[in-house]
Amino acid sequence: MTGVIPIIRCPKQGAAEVIAAKLDRKLRDHVLNSKDNLFSGNDQRNSSSSGQTATRPVLIIVDRNVDLIPMLSHSWTYQSLVHDVLKMHLNRITVEVPVDAEDSSKGSTKRAYDLNASDFFWSKNASSPFPNVAEDIDAQLTKYREDAAEVTKKTGTSSLEDLQNDTNASAQHLKDAITLLPELRERKATLDMHMNILSALLQGIKDRQLDNYYQMEEAILKQTKVQMLEFIKDGTKGTEPTDKLRLFIIWFLSVDQEISRTDMDRFEEALKEIGADIQPLTYIKQ
């Protein structure tokens, strides 16, 4: 990917065009002015071959305005839920973990976790839907337990006679165990962390009733004005007013029908009543 000057595409007007033009100029200057530039290696090789256009990457720059909906929608993948519910910032999240899993009365502590590509469970499941992640954590925990049991079985001795009978073999097993243990321990820590994250997510999904919102947004075009208003006023649909505001904005941006001034006022009134900050609507309805 790197090492080749990209072709830049962007819509006309707006910030994207300004950035594209500036970047274009910058890249030109860079190639012209520095002999040993960022692209000198691969670029020359590619320009001499006939199929050069196929190997060049394209840089697509767009303004956020092309589609605001993904910024607000409720999603069902692991990474989206973590981002939304646990407020992931720069790959870091904070999760409330019970002090004692057996006894909830002891309260909970906050623990910070980093999620990155070196985490095998995260890189495998980040884009999976939540239920599949739940399935996988169970499979991985089972596998861990089997692997751990295997090591214990091989090295575990119940009496001294066992050792005396076959000293060499036991030494070999112990050696194996010592090499395997760090991996096992690391895997256990990762799985425990994801178990905590999944529990926190489940709690968040339940409190905010995110499954409801996800379902509504999947069929957003089918929702009528009356249904939307009822949903906003419905006190049983989760604890977070912003979820309703998000849903409303998505609906407003998606549906084709005209929303009259009076309708809009009614929606704003309802949203205000449940405690949502309707300032963002001023921009949306322009």
Add this chain to the structure above:
Amino acid sequence: MFRLVRANAISVRGLTRMTMMSTAPAQQPQASASGDILRGFSAISSRLTDRFKDAGLGANFDNLVSSVKTFLPANRDFTLTKITESIMDPQNASSSAIAKTEGYLYFDPRSANARGTMPQASQVRQQQGLPGALNGVGRGIEASFGQKRQAYNEAIVFTVGGGSMDEYGNLQDWAKRTGTGANASTTLKRRVVYGSTELVNAEDFLSKELGRLGGESV
């Protein structure tokens, strides 16, 4: 510096609908899949419910499971994914998507022709889509016919004014789906890098970006 900027000429709603290319979710046969999900949930429930029983969550868990089990994410491409497809793979993209991105500017920092400035007149001429007039017009930044049909295996997609996890995942899904596997005879591997001025979650986007813009426009 590059936050979400105000759309001056056209309303946000109008713009969204203009660029919106999301089709209705393709209904896929999900019978077998929902079975899988149930299995997953019964598995996790045995473990997680134990933990939740103390917290008083256990009773509601079954309700949550049954309400959750019915849906899998529909296989639906977002607008940005469609934009990317129409540029990376114009041959297979829908004509409506191509129509949306046809007017996109074309910068080639390596070519002396596709430079970032051009007189108004030639811009107008090129917009009329005369193939003869398109190629070789000096310093043009409208894409020529050939440039529009050019395909790419690698793309960097960058949104100005905020990016979302969901959009990122949607793009990667598309890249995976159409890269390999979709057609066994091609070994084509699609790579899409997603970038943005900032990755923000919905709550921050509402309060910090849209809220601020809403405050400005009063």
